[in-house]
Amino acid sequence: GAVVSxxxxxxxxxxxxxxxxxxxxxDFQATTMFWYRQFPKxxxxxxxxxxxxSKATYEQGVEKDKFLINHASLTLSTLTVTSAHPEDSSFYxxxxxxxxxxxxxxxxxxxxxxxxxx
Amino acid sequence: xxxxxQAQTEISVVEKEDVTLDCVYETRDTTYYLFWYKQPPSGExxxxxxxxxxxxxxxxxxxxxxxxxxxxxxxxxxITASQVVDSAVYFCALRRFTSGGSYIPTFGRGTSLIVxx
Numbered sequence: 681g682a683v684v685s686x687x688x689x690x691x692x693x694x695x696x697x698x699x700x701x702x703x704x705x706x707d708f709q710a711t712t713m714f715w716y717r718q719f720p721k722x723x724x725x726x727x728x729x730x731x732x733x734s735k736a737t738y739e740q741g742v743e744k745d746k747f748l749i750n751h752a753s754l755t756l757s758t759l760t761v762t763s764a765h766p767e768d769s770s771f772y773x774x775x776x777x778x779x780x781x782x783x784x785x786x787x788x789x790x791x792x793x794x795x796x797x798x
Numbered sequence: 799x800x801x802x803x804q805a806q807t808e809i810s811v812v813e814k815e816d817v818t819l820d821c822v823y824e825t826r827d828t829t830y831y832l833f834w835y836k837q838p839p840s841g842e843x844x845x846x847x848x849x850x851x852x853x854x855x856x857x858x859x860x861x862x863x864x865x866x867x868x869x870x871x872x873x874x875x876x877i878t879a880s881q882v883v884d885s886a887v888y889f890c891a892l893r894r895f896t897s898g899g900s901y902i903p904t905f906g907r908g909t910s911l912i913v914x915x
Contacts, residue, residue, distance in 0.1 A: 724889070789835075
């Protein structure tokens with residue numbers, strides 16, 4: 681149980697275009713999902729926390745107009761990188777929290793999406 | 799503020815060697831969770847262990863063992879008889895325990911382990 685999927689697993693897009701990344705909890709309900717960004721050989725950096733049915737909370741320094749997050753259902757959150765630039769190229773990882781589990785709100789990570797902007 | 803330090807950026811060993819990955823943390827909380835994750839070249843984070851601050855018992859799982867020392871704020875990870883498949887980046891993470899706190903873990907910078915055949 682507790683599987684999180686991401687789609688696509690990798691994507692190449694041209695500079696100036698937008699790309700949408702989906703994060704799904706496959707076998708549990710996730711009221712909260714998290715989006716991370718990871719540069720090569722770097723640690724995970726939290727970008728935003730996404731709560732179902734409400735606006736996402738962005739970390740300091742993350743442009744909310746550039747990284748649009750929508751969490752429309754208990755199993756799906758999307759991250760849209762708008763007007764992508766080469767510096768947005770990165771590995772994006774989502775995680776989801778299962779509020780029904782007894783463990784202290786454990787997070788389950790998706791496999792990540794590698795974005796390359798040319 | 800919380801902080802996790804993994805001082806070893808990269809470790810290179812030969813297969814069958816034992817290797818220890820260091821993790822030192824800082825927190826003002828008296829209760830918290832510590833984690834280790836493995837990130838193979840594919841990128842997916844693999845959960846290895848969670849340890850709460852109440853439990854200082856060391857743990858062994860196959861070739862993996864963890865040494866939690868609250869007195870030195872360390873949570874080190876040892877792989878015994880390393881294998882090529884252990885090659886990955888390993889992250890140590892710290893998370894607050896209380897429901898009123900943040901559920902978001904603080905990650906260390908990771909240690910890249912390379913196991914040569």
